[in-house]
Amino acid sequence: MVGATRSYEFARRLVERGHQVHMIAGDPDTRRARISTESGIVVHWLPVPYDNTMSYRSRLWSFLGFVCRSAIVAGRLRHDLVFATSTPLTVAIPGAYAARRRRVPMVLEVRDVWPELPIAVGALRSPVTRWAAHRLEAWAYRRAAHVIALSPGMAASIRRRFPRVPVTVVPNSSDRALFAGADRAGEELRRSTPWLRDRPLVLYAGSLGLANGVDYLARMAARLADTDPDVRIAILGDGRMRNEIRDLATGLGVLDRNFFMLGAVSKAEVVAFFGACDLATSMFVDIRELGDNSPNKVFDAFAAGRPVAVNHGGWIAELLAETGAGLVLPPGDPEAAAGAVSAFLRDPAAVKAARAAASDLARDRFDRDVLFQDFERVLTEAAVPAGRSPSGQPRR
Numbered sequence: 001m002v003g004a005t006r007s008y009e010f011a012r013r014l015v016e017r018g019h020q021v022h023m024i025a026g027d028p029d030t031r032r033a034r035i036s037t038e039s040g041i042v043v044h045w046l047p048v049p050y051d052n053t054m055s056y057r058s059r060l061w062s063f064l065g066f067v068c069r070s071a072i073v074a075g076r077l078r079h080d081l082v083f084a085t086s087t088p089l090t091v092a093i094p095g096a097y098a099a100r101r102r103r104v105p106m107v108l109e110v111r112d113v114w115p116e117l118p119i120a121v122g123a124l125r126s127p128v129t130r131w132a133a134h135r136l137e138a139w140a141y142r143r144a145a146h147v148i149a150l151s152p153g154m155a156a157s158i159r160r161r162f163p164r165v166p167v168t169v170v171p172n173s174s175d176r177a178l179f180a181g182a183d184r185a186g187e188e189l190r191r192s193t194p195w196l197r198d199r200p201l202v203l204y205a206g207s208l209g210l211a212n213g214v215d216y217l218a219r220m221a222a223r224l225a226d227t228d229p230d231v232r233i234a235i236l237g238d239g240r241m242r243n244e245i246r247d248l249a250t251g252l253g254v255l256d257r258n259f260f261m262l263g264a265v266s267k268a269e270v271v272a273f274f275g276a277c278d279l280a281t282s283m284f285v286d287i288r289e290l291g292d293n294s295p296n297k298v299f300d301a302f303a304a305g306r307p308v309a310v311n312h313g314g315w316i317a318e319l320l321a322e323t324g325a326g327l328v329l330p331p332g333d334p335e336a337a338a339g340a341v342s343a344f345l346r347d348p349a350a351v352k353a354a355r356a357a358a359s360d361l362a363r364d365r366f367d368r369d370v371l372f373q374d375f376e377r378v379l380t381e382a383a384v385p386a387g388r389s390p391s392g393q394p395r396r
Helices: 006-016 056-076 089-102 117-122 127-142 152-163 180-191 217-225 242-252 267-274 288-292 296-301 317-325 334-345 348-364 370-388
Strands: 022-024 034-038 043-045 082-086 106-110 148-149 168-169 201-205 232-236 260-261 279-282 308-310 326-328
Touching: 006 043, 006 370, 022 056, 022 308, 043 056, 056 082, 056 089, 082 089, 089 106, 089 127, 106 168, 106 370, 117 127, 117 288, 127 148, 148 152, 148 370, 152 168, 152 288, 180 267, 201 267, 201 296, 217 232, 217 242, 217 260, 217 334, 232 267, 242 260, 260 348, 279 296, 279 326, 279 334, 296 308, 308 317, 308 334, 317 326, 326 334, 334 348
Parallel strands: 022 043, 082 106, 106 148, 148 168, 201 232, 201 279, 232 260, 279 308, 308 326
Antiparallel strands: 034 043
16 A cells, blocks of 8 residues: 555564454545455454545544544454554554553554654644643553654653653664565666656655655756756655645746656555665655654665665764765755755765665664564563463464
8 A cells, every 4th residue: 555564564574473463544445444354464444534635633533533433443352462553642542442441551652753743843733732732642651561662862752751661762664575676676667767767866755745845856856957957856655735846846847857746656666666766865844853753765765775865854864974875965955955966866986885875774774574573572571461471372
């Protein structure tokens, strides 16, 4: 499916390790609940509308709808452990309810710094909603046997404010097996794409939301059209800002010239684009809290052996600077970024070294199979003290 696959990949590996896994997920394309089995995972699909083009108010109602429906389903299941993965943090409500009903632990995974992030981007504006968000945050963490954070910054924020809550960092990961054929797929994509062929390609694959600030790349394309017109920028994704970005690119005269918007594709389809690109990107607006994110696109690029450019600070920017696996572009200055990107792409030695560094990161620090071991250990250690699962027996 389109979007992140972390939950599926970890759940699939849990099944392979002998655990029984029930997953409760929203399906915006169905009008009634259904159950299916995917790779041994029993998936409970709930008819909850959601997409990246929705307003914050509509998303909130969608989140609340999922809370109610998922709590009913989770409360009926027999289980030894509840794993609730956020965003949004409202997912902790059905998770805590199901855990209390069966008297089992809950492990909470935090994929965004919450509520600092929605407050910073203006999603929570009123004092009442901010107060409620902080109360929900404290309530959720205190009911978790363990918290998994996706970045060191997220973990530090939680530990600072809730020092008694055990926290483990398990970042997003690189699926090296999935991207093993990226080079070959990329070559085929280049041959079949007239506007690309042998030209340098900069790729953005992700959401087009307010926080992502992908207009930065449209403005960078406008500068490149004058200074290095052969460089192509491809945008894969959808979201609330899609039409605005398209209109901006049209106004700048770069749409379908050196700036191409191709829509959202599945993780399987995106492999070819990462294989074809010379530089992948991760964009955010200039808000400090966003630097603690753990963007999937970065780790997909590493898995494909491709360098990454970011226009924000935080742990990913520090990682790139430390290892040489990409570029840190100036926030708020896409024209300067165009110069840096062009110079990098026209330096074969620099590109080769950055690709090697990216591959090393995928293998040595972010391999999904290795990070899954940390993930499973947290869940297993949380479940064992409850005395619900004898050693060697499958756990739900």
